[in-house]
Amino acid sequence: MDKILSVAIEELMPDPTQPRKSFLDEEIERLAASIRARGILMPLRILRDEERRCWLIATGESRWRAARLAGLKTVPCIVVDGQPDEADLLADRVIENHVRHDLSAMDLARALAKLKLLKKCTSQQLAKELGISGAAITRAEALLSLPEDVQTLVESRAVPESTAYEISRMPDADSQRELAAAVADRRLKRDAVANAVRDRIGKRAVKPKAGRVVCRLGGGLSISISANDALDWTTIIEAIDRIRREARKLSDNGSEVQALARSLRAS
Amino acid sequence: MDKILSVAIEELMPDPTQPRKSFLDEEIERLAASIRARGILMPLRILRDEERRCWLIATGESRWRAARLAGLKTVPCIVVDGQPDEADLLADRVIENHVRHDLSAMDLARALAKLKLLKKCTSQQLAKELGISGAAITRAEALLSLPEDVQTLVESRAVPESTAYEISRMPDADSQRELAAAVADRRLKRDAVANAVRDRIGKRAVKPKAGRVVCRLGGGLSISISANDALDWTTIIEAIDRIRREARKLSDNGSEVQALARSLRAS
DNA sequence: TATTTCCCGGGAAATA
DNA sequence: TATTTCCCGGGAAATA
Structure with missing residues (x-):
């Protein structure tokens, strides 16, 4: 039966033939916290790369990253035997990525x-x-x-x-x-x-922080002003003045109206 | 290092000291399907019960049930060594229950x-x-x-x-x-x-362009002007002038910025 | 620190 | 079978 090997962190590397993954730092940090608390519960699954003389990670790359962050020297691994083909490896990764809810x-x-x-x-x-x-x-x-x-x-x-x-x-x-x-x-x-x-x-006063003022001028016409933070009058008026100057200028030039968006983005 | 044992399905049983779990049949059936396709990727974690002369499942009960449903005779297991206390076992189960997203x-x-x-x-x-x-x-x-x-x-x-x-x-x-x-x-x-x-x-009779100009002023600030029909310069400039007059007036009054939307709607 | 709001990920069921 | 709607689980950030 397969053994669980204790493999040094630096002898492992992501499988270069597998799709590149992106990792959220906070996701890895959260996993690292649970590894500090309880260790790695589930071994990584790895493949031998004879050419590079190292192990490639089949599943568990985020556990590997988190273990490194948590300061572990080695991680438990299972060697995948046989010659798994690409479909097998992809399927395994998708399955592993997926939730299992054991607890109600x-x-x-x-x-x-x-x-x-x-x-x-x-x-x-x-x-x-x-x-x-x-x-x-x-x-x-x-x-x-x-x-x-x-x-x-x-x-x-x-x-x-x-x-x-x-x-x-x-x-x-x-x-x-x-x-x-x-x-x-x-x-x-x-x-x-x-x-x-x-x-x-009784409901709680909720105020969204991102500022947004939508002005309906009637006849379907509306102007909305939005910002990442709360809006104040200075910001609003300066913004309106900018767009007004630009609109007059472009209008005089005979530009088409979509130029307004482009020209303000550029400026 | 720990071995992975191949344990007969009937030698395993849920740990009676652990909280009772409820399993959704369709959840187990889905898992059984992936086990039929790819086997059990991750070993169960088990504890020896000398009295009962059997193994207790620490984590992986749903994999065990699904494996039984899928007709497997044995499942891969890791023996948890040491004397894990109740807190350890509970913590491990909660961690295992939780999602890991390795793929974007x-x-x-x-x-x-x-x-x-x-x-x-x-x-x-x-x-x-x-x-x-x-x-x-x-x-x-x-x-x-x-x-x-x-x-x-x-x-x-x-x-x-x-x-x-x-x-x-x-x-x-x-x-x-x-x-x-x-x-x-x-x-x-x-x-x-x-x-x-x-x-x-949905409206398939394609509503040709409601006019809309979105002006990004930088720093997250943006103004968008929209109308039911195509926009022209006269409409845009008149709209901007109206909102500008109103903004200056309300600003001078010391109103709060949301008054801008209300006052234009009323006028 | 604890709670609540907001809103995204994704499964089941309805629909195409 | 494939797609879309509906709505629940649960994280981040706002709030208490």
């Missing part, structure tokens, strides 16, 4: 609550170690506050997890039961539940 | 297209073998039809995958570029793009 929402909620107790840590610390978001922990734990009968509906998937989280924000068990029943009946979906909850508990 | 959207698209060629199969057959949805394959492949420069925006994640799919439904490259630029600029999100596309292709 309630299982996850209970596991996280237990972990917090056992490790005596905060939700955020736990999130970091496990490589999941703090928001996910908040939402999972909220499920445990639901009445038993509602939890049963979640367990049976009659009420989806994200809908159940919205329900958990209702202040009393009876309203929660009522909403859960409506969802199980397919009379309400998540977004409708979220709206019902907001009506009840 | 464009990488996935290219890998799927290549697999279809190599295996000479339909998208649906491929979906089944890989354990992903047919819809995902349709969407991934659509990305390959985008102009190079738009594909580059997707690769760099300036345009999200699902948004890029909506863009790919626009009938011509110029509209696609325009939408992609708006998304990269954060002027449009996915749902707005989807609506724009529906307006354009």
Whole structure:
């Protein structure tokens, strides 16, 4: 049977014949955090390259990068035997890339609550170690506050997890039961539940930070001004003045109107 | 170093001290399909139970169930050494439960297209073998039809995958570029793009150009002017003059910037 | 630090 | 079979 080899980080390299991958730094950092906490659970799958005298990574390149970042010297690997062809390698990578959900929402909620107790840590610390978001922990734990009968509906998937989280924000068990029943009946979906909850508990003032003012001038004509940050009058008026000067100039030149966009981009 | 053991299916059992899991039949069936196609890529992690004289599954219960369904006699396993405590086991299961995205959207698209060629199969057959949805394959492949420069925006994640799919439904490259630029600029999100596309292709009696000029002034600031019909200079300049007068007036009044939209709508 | 909002990835079911 | 619609899971960033 195959052995698991402990291979030095620097003896491994990505397979050059495989499609180039792009890695998000924060994704690798999150994985590195869980490797620091628990090590590499699943061995990489590697191929021998006799010419280069090194190992090529068949699957697990992001684990390799994260392990390096985490300061590991070696990583566990399985040598892929036989002569896998390109289709096999591609198929394996796609399969590995894909999620497997072994835990139900309630299982996850209970596991996280237990972990917090056992490790005596905060939700955020736990999130970091496990490589999941703090928001996910908040939402999972909220499920445990639901009445038993509602939890049963979640367990049976009659009420989806994200809908159940919205329900958990209702202040009393009876309203929660009522909403859960409506969802199980397919009379309400998540977004409708979220709206019902907001009506009840009062909505939060949300202001988008990206500024945007849309001015409808009538007859279908409108001008919208947008920016990455909140807009102020100085920015708005300077912008309008710029576009006005340019429009007059181009109009006098006899340019066509699309030139307005081009000329402002260039300037 | 640890060995990979080939353990008979019936010598394995779920760890009774671990939280009960619920499994979706269709989830297990999908996994079984990929196991039939490519086998079990990642060994299960198991613990010895001396009392019961069998192995307990630490991680990989759904792979075990799927393997049974797929008719395998044995599965590859790694024996977890040492005395992992409950926190370790729970943490490992949560980590394993979690997604790792090794492939970018464009990488996935290219890998799927290549697999279809190599295996000479339909998208649906491929979906089944890989354990992903047919819809995902349709969407991934659509990305390959985008102009190079738009594909580059997707690769760099300036345009999200699902948004890029909506863009790919626009009938011509110029509209696609325009939408992609708006998304990269954060002027449009996915749902707005989807609506724009529906307006354009749903109404098939092609609505020839609603006039629109988008002026990027730099630093994220932009002004767009749009109308139901084609735009001409007179309309543009009159519109700009109106908004300019109003902006100056409201600015002098000390109003907040959103008043600009309201006051023009009223007038 | 914890919670909530926003919105993207992607599966199931409806549709072509 | 392929594509599109609908909507849930869950991360990032805003908010408390």
